Amino acid sequence: MLLKDKKADLVIGYERGSSKRRARPVVIRADKDVDRLIFDDTCGPSLVPFARKALRATPLGTRVAVVAKGCDGRALVQQIAEGQFKRDQVVMIGVGCNGVTDHRRGASGEKREASCERCRYPNPPVYDVFVGEPVAAGTGDEFAGVAEFEKLASADRWAWFEHELGKCIRCYACRNACPMCYCEECVVDQTNPLWLGKSAERPDTTLFHLVRALHTAGRCVDCGACERACPLGVRLALLNKRLEREVRERFGYTAGLSMEATPALATYSEEDKQEFML
Amino acid sequence: MSDWEPKIVAFLCNWCSYAGADLAGVSRIQYPPNVRVVRVPCSGRVNPLFVLKSLENGFDGVLVSGCHPGDCHYISGNYIARRKFATLKTALEFIGVEPGRVQFSWVSAGEGEKFAQVVARVTEDVRKLGPAKRLVKTIGGGQ
């Protein structure tokens, strides 16, 4: 309908993938292909990196419609706040999301992704059309996992991260899947200076994940794309979640809710807490 | 091990903390000789990467110091920096880097004595923690 009315020049959404348990991104250009679009609990991969590419590659005036579940909608909002494209370039097709399936852990509908379990934004904060009914947000503490982990002693936390990040093979699938990792050249690929060694040695790996967490602090929408993309199942989102809480508690900012607000780490308040300063 | 002395890198903003360090010297206030200073124009210049790289390079501690809130020579550089520091500190401590390895302070150009106190405190904290191991990269990968 959007295509027919020329309200959008193309639509980015999901279509059925190679198996019943998988969905994959698709670009629809003609009205006749619209029926290929699906949305269900298999529609995990973030569409935002595709959308960003499409939006930036197309000539000005092109309108791109994007199917946006809660987290993807927030990522789009965040990217608009970061000037990656203009609001009027994108038509947001809002969908309510009940969470996507953790296909590593169970069959369709059985086990939701960890990030979906704690999700508080199943519906996009901004949309142009909404398909279906909004989904009620979950309750309970989204930071419970973080709080649980923080009970561990410093050395135990270190041991856990050592073990967890020890699995990393530096394939960068997490980064490539992340809707907020859109640098032209990622810091790990820069050679002058060589901030991060190319090896899979522990300090370099740890540093890579630390830097990624810092770079997405106040921007991460906890879509879970990184963990979903990781071939080794590294639990990457824990640190991100901790920083999400930090930014919300300390600076009163939640990523992906406002297109106007200055991102938390690009601004300040004179009243920011500074109990840690000597 | 017994003769181990912590080595600490300090990123000092040119206008306040670096001047405060100069003042400490001019006033002959004595403080531990464990700090190696990197002068930066503003605490806001300190990219968290500088801190992480310093740790990876084997510094036992990192101190970042700037002008007091409101005193920044560049108006708000220290305020922007304060947000970076808060997130960096949280991230480091969350993954299990010992609190005290990386510290932040405000020292003005007139606070020679405070500078000396901050250095003494950070040195003492780091000394108690012992040589840095977490995040340290040693050539060849061995500890």
Next chain:
Amino acid sequence: MQGPSSSSRSTLVVGAGIAGIQAALDLAELGADVHLLEETPSIGGRMAQLDKTFPTNDCSICILSPKMSECARHPNITLHTHSSLVSVSGAAGNFQCTIREHARYVDAEKCVACGLCSDKCPVKVPDEFDVELRSRKAIYRHFAQSIPSNYLIDTAHCLYLTKGACRLCEKACAANAINFEDADRIVSLNCGAVVIASGIDPYNPIGYGQYGYREYPNVVSAMEFERMLSASGPQRGHVVRPSDGKEPKKIAFIQCVGSRDLEKNAYCSSVCCMYAVKEAVIAREHGKGIEPTIFYMDLRAFGKDFDRYCERAESHYGVKLARARIGRVEPVEGDSLKLHFMPEYGRRESEVFDLVVLSVGLEARRRLARLTDQVDIKLNEYGFCKVLPFEPLATSRAGVFVCGAAGGPRDIPESVMSASAAAAGCAPYLGLERRARASNKEFPKEKVVVGERPRIGAFVCHCGTNIAGVVDVNAVVEFAKTLPNVEHAQDVMYACSQDSLETIKEKVKELDLNRVLVAACTPRTHEPLFRETLREAGLNQYLFEMANIRDQCSWAHMNEPAAATEKVKDTVQMGIARARNLGPLEELLIDINPRALVIGGGLAGMTAALAIADAGYEVVLLERESELGGNLKDIRHTSSGADPQALLRSTAERVKGHKFITVHIGAEVKSIDGYVGKYTTSVEIPNPKPQTPNGASPIEVEHGVVIVATGAEEAVPAEYLYGKSQRVITQKELEKRIDTLPRMKTVVMIQCVGSREPDRDYCSRICCAKAVKNAALIKRKHPNTEVYVLYRDLRTYGLAEKYYTEARELGVIFERYELDSKPKVEPVKPGDVTSRVRVRLGDRLLGKEIVIDADLLVLASAITAPVGNQTLAKMLKVPLNRDGFFLEAHMKLRPVDFATDGVFMAGLAHAPKDIDESITQARAAAARALGVLCKKQVAVEGTVSWVDPDRCTGCGVCVATCAYAALELKELKRGSETVTVAQVNEALCKGCGVCAASCRCGAVNLKGFTDDQIYEAVSALRA
């Protein structure tokens, strides 16, 4: 060599101490051709002899050296050292000055200052620079950091010149620089103006027989003690007694030797209290066991931050301050000295000390009397240059100005201010024009180093013993040689001295160096000097790196030489790593808008505005209130009898009528944007119609510099029944009604009301003189009125001491009180606001209470900074001190500048001061401002941000973090794509690097502090 000059742009500055140097530099920046005349063989003056300076304990020679070098390097300054003035004839704008350059017998072109001649010279002469504490040779340098640095022969003592035989120096000199045929040269100069900056001599305490100076070896003058403390002095900074070379334990300072003494010098020398406290503190630093006691009459710590310095001396250094007059000094066993004194309260006492320092006063230079004959100017009753009323720099001859202590006892910052002010005074006589170039100094073409392998030269400074006394400099040099890309490493005695700078230049050329590292003091003071040296050597100045091994190392780890040396090695290694990655940077030229904005229309603001306007530049003067005048409006009399209201009228009239001055009354500054040369200030004015066509308020003022002259306020007292009794008023209120005051039986004045208290711990400086003046006025009008002044320290510093003496002669009664026993005030009739008030004061001498019923109680309430300073400071991005006054760039040598270019301060905005001091500082600010305005362009630092458009994603984080709006997002073609990327406006960028640190993509970098430079520094020490 000096031919007669026909240009009236020339100025003669007589005396090259700190005042003469500052006047010369300011005049040179205004475009004048300056001839700096100095009697001794080197510029530097008294300040060069000092070890440290109060109240920051800055090393005196360290902060002076860069100024001396700047003088020597400045293309507009010609030095005439070892020279004397012969005559000055003609009139202002066209003086004929004749000077005699005395023969040096050493060819300045050939001498390399190696000192071989001096080694061979057989004649020993007492060294004047070291106050004869050691000897020099007949061929010598004035002091180690002399400028010019070359040697000369002392004609009075040279064997060949006196007896016709020797010439050993000639044989020793490899450079063939000795020339016994040399003769005096007479130089004639045509000058538009003359500045007298002949300075002071320390009082010779031989006149105080009772103190035993020159009789007992362990009684020394303060100047001798200063040299004893100096690291480069005769005792290398070890405090030992002259008699036996042992470290003294107890040191006594006797104040007011040759000051405040009607039989010697009646005036107060202004600086002795502070230098004594400083010498006591420094002595304590040298030897922890030293116990200094200062015997004084009044502690005159009246300057900015002085009281706090004294408080710290007492609390942290155990310096004892004892109020007592010393009767006599008696030698006792073991070369020690017994001081007999009368304490303020109690009986005659005595105490034995190991060393006695006489805090000698300042006297006008003995040759000033001769000088004034030659120049035909008058002296005042104390032998200092006589100046005109409200013209503290103008001598009795038009076109001849005085600055520094030649005009009266002054400390360094006041000398510097008066020097800049004298430069402003000269300007109208010089016919100066606005110049096209930022500097007319020519530098060699810069060598292209891009693509070259780094070839680094490392120079490690001894700083006398300041560094080498703690750090193993040779080991550092050897270590530096092992570092990659270091082509050359050597030690230097004083890196900042002219000969070391020459060495650096020579090595750059000889070894084709393309980077230079100097390991010495701090880049904050010395980087500009070394950068300029690189330029002179044909290298881009940003190829310089400095390692701070003194202020942040040898001085901070004096007791840990091994660890200090390790730290220095690391610091040098990190510096070399940074140096390796340095690249040449370009400086952007900014056009200067030749208009000044002066904020504040009090005396300081008006005076500054007039000085700038008189030099031919436009001024916009803003006054918040409804009329000009500020605090001056309320001042009816001055101590000297000059009429302040006449001053106000004439100044305000001249301001209003001046064709170059636009005055806005009732004006409120809303915002200030821009940078040196190009400021835009938004000002709200009540009736803008006459000024702007559309009648809009606020108006916008475009200007190149700003002078802050926002004044200060009298605090509202919170004690002594103020506001509760009609009998209690402030000094300012008294001032308003002083001429109509009815006859009263008793008037009481209380000093330090709200000053020098724990929560406002500074001295308001002018209240003592004001109380003395008003007390005397009352007493003269009504001799039978009893006038009491209750004070803590009577601080009529300088020549104002006279009025204190006069007031006592008139019968004004001065009673002291202490902070812990402040006077108590109650109404005589409780509950009656019109009742006389009863003042009770504990008298320690008699042990009983003094009770005075006063018809009028006058409170000397503190002078406080206006709250509005906070807002203005934020708008200007300049700092305030903890008391809310504006904080200068350097307490000693930059007393009117801010660290921010193009912003200056004057008057009470800086600190409390009197009328003449405000006028002086206002003129000084004007001179500094004119130094910018007179140039069509100035260069901005090359340390600015830079965006790599290929890496930038246009996320805008840098734009959001920039406090100067120096970044904006712009569309750009990248291949076929149109992308939005950030761009830097270099003129707006201040180089803080917040943007660079905030960029996730590594697209933004800060030149001079690039990611890779810092990366290399923190990676340099990896094993």
